[in-house]
Amino acid sequence: MKKIAVLTSGGDAPGMNAAIRAAVRYGISMDMEVYGIERGYAGLIENIFLPMNMRSVSDIIQRGGTILRTARSPEFMTKEGQELAVKFLNKRGIEGLIVIGGDGSFRGAEALSKLGVPTIGIPGTIDNDLAYTQYTLGFDTACNTVLDAINKLRDTMSSHDRICIIEVMGRNCGDIALNAGIGGGAEIVLVPEVPMTYLEILDRLKADRSKGKYSSIIVIAEGAGKAEELREKIKDSLGASVRATVLGHLQRGGSPSCRDRYLGTCWGVNAVKLLKEGIGNRVVGIRDEKFIDMDIAKAVAMKKDFDYDLYDMANIVSNSVIKS
Numbered sequence: 001m002k003k004i005a006v007l008t009s010g011g012d013a014p015g016m017n018a019a020i021r022a023a024v025r026y027g028i029s030m031d032m033e034v035y036g037i038e039r040g041y042a043g044l045i046e047n048i049f050l051p052m053n054m055r056s057v058s059d060i061i062q063r064g065g066t067i068l069r070t071a072r073s074p075e076f077m078t079k080e081g082q083e084l085a086v087k088f089l090n091k092r093g094i095e096g097l098i099v100i101g102g103d104g105s106f107r108g109a110e111a112l113s114k115l116g117v118p119t120i121g122i123p124g125t126i127d128n129d130l131a132y133t134q135y136t137l138g139f140d141t142a143c144n145t146v147l148d149a150i151n152k153l154r155d156t157m158s159s160h161d162r163i164c165i166i167e168v169m170g171r172n173c174g175d176i177a178l179n180a181g182i183g184g185g186a187e188i189v190l191v192p193e194v195p196m197t198y199l200e201i202l203d204r205l206k207a208d209r210s211k212g213k214y215s216s217i218i219v220i221a222e223g224a225g226k227a228e229e230l231r232e233k234i235k236d237s238l239g240a241s242v243r244a245t246v247l248g249h250l251q252r253g254g255s256p257s258c259r260d261r262y263l264g265t266c267w268g269v270n271a272v273k274l275l276k277e278g279i280g281n282r283v284v285g286i287r288d289e290k291f292i293d294m295d296i297a298k299a300v301a302m303k304k305d306f307d308y309d310l311y312d313m314a315n316i317v318s319n320s321v322i323k324s
């Protein structure tokens with residue numbers, strides 16, 4: 001392949017710029033022409049292609065977000081939208097496409113592959129909700145952002161003997177809550193994969209208080225409930241001061257961690273290598289610290305496993321319900 005393009009789609013994630021930079025620079029070093037498409041599939045069906053050079057991706061590795069910008073495109077989900085995309089790619093002689101995004105973006109990439117455009121997906125979403133890969137771009141940075149918030153909230157909450165509920169992102173996946181909760185020493189982690197009633201939560205907090213532990217951190221994934229609603233439910237029964245904080249989109253921004261820059265760089269290169277060999281219809285990822293690639297359809301059909309052992313371990317080390 002001599003001409004390829006790259007786009008970012010769906011929710012942005014720290015590390016996307018590292019992947020763009022690597023794909024552009026490695027592609028050019030392989031004598032390819034590389035184009036950047038603005039605003040994901042929306043820009044593709046509006047025919048917005050930017051010729052990239054070595055300098056177009058200078059000074060971006062440390063930046064969160066995506067220099068190509070991103071979007072959600074309902075038009076691209078239609079047959080007409082996808083045919084328009086193929087028409088514009090063919091018109092410019094673009095032979096391969098790299099899509100950096102999450103599950104939805106990969107379904108779009110699969111559709112383009114079926115229409116004859118060799119496409120490679122790079123996992124970019126802070127949620128870490130793709131089953132075929134152990135990590136996605138942005139997850140590590142988001143966990144560190146949450147950790148920073150937990151540290152700060154812990155200072156004030158323990159000074160006031162307060163209970164703090166911190167709501168983090170993750171509509172269907174509790175990975176951010178669980179990983180940041182473990183790292184931050186949260187007493188209770190609530191995830192969509194493990195339902196817990198508020199009475200169970202109350203029991204645990206009451207047990208802690210009877211042991212003389214008056215300040216606790218509860219991390220709740222947005223898919224497991226709303227921090228403010230939980231606060232309303234528990235505050236009166238406990239007779240304790242309870243505060244709720246929603247971290248929201250803070251978690252999507254910020255300078256990427258070393259891990260996200262490293263993954264983005266390696267995946268950008270691996271995606272170009274596949275296209276260079278004429279291989280499309282794949283997604284790149286990482287398992288057991290080994291870089292992998294897999295058929296797109298197979299990858300998007302996989303169901304993500306939740307790590308129940310890790311969840312149990314988090315409960316044990318939180319020392320929340322263990323009698324001293």
Ligand code: ADP
Nearest residue numbers: 010011072073076077101102103104105107108
């Ligand atoms: P993410 O990639 O982060 O999961 P979305 O689910 O919002 O984000 O998907 C991003 C875009 O991918 C959508 O706006 C749409 O253009 C495209 N897309 C999503 N699902 C499909 C699908 N089933 N077929 C074709 N394109 C899709």
Ligand code: F6P
Nearest residue numbers: 011012125126127169170171252
């Ligand atoms: O990137 C994934 C995610 O952060 C989810 O956890 C969250 O619910 C969603 O995106 C919010 O995104 P937006 O506000 O862009 O729709």
